[in-house]
Amino acid sequence: MTLSSQGSMRAETMDILAKIAEQRIREAMERGEFDNLPLHGKPIKLDDLVGVPEHLRMGYKILKNAGVLPEEMQLKKEMVSLKNLLDACYDETERQTLQQKMNEKMLRYNIMMEKQLHKPTYQQYRAKATITHQLISLHFFFLLAATFLMSGAAVFASASVSNPSTAENFRPIA
Numbered sequence: 001m002t003l004s005s006q007g008s009m010r011a012e013t014m015d016i017l018a019k020i021a022e023q024r025i026r027e028a029m030e031r032g033e034f035d036n037l038p039l040h041g042k043p044i045k046l047d048d049l050v051g052v053p054e055h056l057r058m059g060y061k062i063l064k065n066a067g068v069l070p071e072e073m074q075l076k077k078e079m080v081s082l083k084n085l086l087d088a089c090y091d092e093t094e095r096q097t098l099q100q101k102m103n104e105k106m107l108r109y110n111i112m113m114e115k116q117l118h119k120p121t122y123q124q125y126r127a128k129a130t131i132t133h134q135l136i137s138l139h140f141f142f143l144l145a146a147t148f149l150m151s152g153a154a155v156f157a158s159a160s161v162s163n164p165s166t167a168e169n170f171r172p173i174a
Helices: 003-031 054-065 071-090 091-116 119-151
Strands: none
Touching: 003 119, 054 119
């Protein structure tokens, strides 16, 4: 078996697992199994430091707890406030003053972000963050699929060696 055919079979298996998981989730939703979950209808507050390098996480937490924002975040916050003021402003001279401040903040922010994009450390950080995010997504997908498969969603039953990618090769557990 070649490496490309192994990858192809893995992709086909993932497609089948994804379809089965989606079907089981839909069925569970129709039965109302998700209606009485503890945080139903409430936003889940995540402290997402997954993309932050390990050696910087403690510093980020300390700064966050102290209410200190990184300069780029402070600029974004000020830009949002200025946008809200601009939307509510009717005096033309005041509006021009606010617009000038907004333009200055936007220029400063854009220059700051442009510098960040070209730093090698930022590029390494983004590459690691992207890979980490993909791995977490893939891990979550497999956990979800395994949970539904183990709970009796479906099993491999009479899987055909000639065409293992067809959904007919699965039957529900009785």
